Amino acid sequence: METQTSKTIGGYFQLSLEQGKEYYPDLIKLNTSRNALEYILIVKGYTKIYLPYFTCEVLLEPIVRLNIKYQFYNINKELEPIIDFEIGPTECLLYTNYFGLTQKTVKKLSESIDNLIVDNAQAFFSKPLQGTDTFYSCRKFFGVSDGAYLQINIDDRLVLEKDSSADRLRHLIGSIDYGIENNYADFLDNEESLKDNYIKSMSLLTQALLRNVNYRECKRKRIENFRYLNDKLFLANELEIAFQDGIPAMVYPLLISKKGIKAKLIEKKIFVPTYWPNVFKWTTEDMFEHRLAKRTIYLPVDQRYNVSDMAYIVDFLKKII
Known part of the structure; x- marks a missing residue:
């Protein structure tokens, strides 16, 4: 007995992905x-x-x-x-x-x-x-x-x-074979492609x-990495906020007045971003926001890294701050 279906049966294999659950399935x-x-x-x-x-x-x-x-x-x-x-x-x-x-x-x-x-x-x-x-x-x-x-x-x-996202994966896939540095231009191209898009x-x-992300492990590693950096660097941190323990943060923000730290980290292939360059256009040098954008070093704490990586960052920072 024949039945109609919109599902393709047979053919080549697609990318193999697990059928897990999104973190915010109801949003x-x-x-x-x-x-x-x-x-x-x-x-x-x-x-x-x-x-x-x-x-x-x-x-x-x-x-x-x-x-x-x-x-x-x-x-x-x-x-x-x-x-x-x-x-x-x-x-x-x-x-x-x-x-x-x-x-x-x-x-x-x-x-x-x-x-x-x-x-x-x-x-x-x-x-x-x-x-x-x-x-x-x-x-x-x-x-x-x-x-x-x-x-x-x-x-x-x-x-x-x-x-549709199929044409936006070049930097993600390429970084696996060739490394993040060699696909940074593709990353920038993707960022540019997202400008002025319709909803x-x-x-x-x-x-x-x-649906393939291990969210529990991502949270655990971010908390662990952040905790390590804060334990080692909080005395040097000029940012006047009390960091609550157990937060799976995006980065560890290290506000420090000494100049040239960010450039030295990047030379060591410890890549840290600037949040955000546009703030320099919107503010004057005497404003707190200007200092935040210029002097804060945003250290990675994400799930790609472990405490050994954090120790490597801290050891290098202690030599230059």
């Missing part, structure tokens, strides 16, 4: 975190957004595209927003959960600000608070080329086209890859 799945912000702005109909000077400039893409007014605000030395303005009923405030380490501030803000948007792009493992609009970035924590999750506290939903649903490929 809205989108292609990028900046588009998750755009989703919120469209559905909520906000007329103005307040956002920190210390943030990534890609967040301006949807704001400019939607022609929404925006205003920057300062943060204090505890990375908390300085709210010396009134947030109107059709306005919102975006706060970044910096490096996944400021969840306490997120909670405090959620209790006092109605139109709060939490940017958890640096805080993948920080669960969203009930009733608080929150978005995440996947590629900042895992080996995927795109992908974002969104929680929004309204029932309205946008009808979206499905994204789309997360691709099937990105979803499949995210």
Whole structure:
């Protein structure tokens, strides 16, 4: 007896992936975190957004595209927003959960600000608070080329086209055969390809890859690596926030006034990013945000590494600081 099916039977083997579970299976799945912000702005109909000077400039893409007014605000030395303005009923405030380490501030803000948007792009493992609009970035924590999750506290939903990621894997696949350094140009190409994209649903490929992540092990290693670095470096760290133990952070932020540390680390093939170069354009040298962007060294603590790698970083740092 013949039956109709849309499923292909036979043929060549596809990429072998496990059928695991995503970390946020019940959240809205989108292609990028900046588009998750755009989703919120469209559905909520906000007329103005307040956002920190210390943030990534890609967040301006949807704001400019939607022609929404925006205003920057300062943060204090505890990375908390300085709210010396009134947030109107059709306005919102975006706060970044910096490096996944400021969840306490997120909670405090959620209790006092109605139109709060939490940017958890640096805080993948920080669960969203009930009733608080929150978005995440996947590629900042895992080996995927795109992908974002969104929680929004309204029932309205946008009808979206499905994204495709098959042409964005060159830097990920190439790095396995040739190393990260030899595929850095492809990584930059992928970053460029994500600019000014329309809101789309997360691709099937990105979803499949995210179902293969061992999230428990990723959390364990991040916590262990962060704890080691903090134990060894907290006396040298000029960042005035108390790091809560047991947080699977994005990086270890080491604020240090001595110049040239970042360049020496990179020469040693310890690659550390700058968050964010655009902050230099938005701020003056006397502003705290400018110092954060210029003097903070963001040490990797992710699941690719272990305590031995952290010890290697610390041993080298002690020679140059």
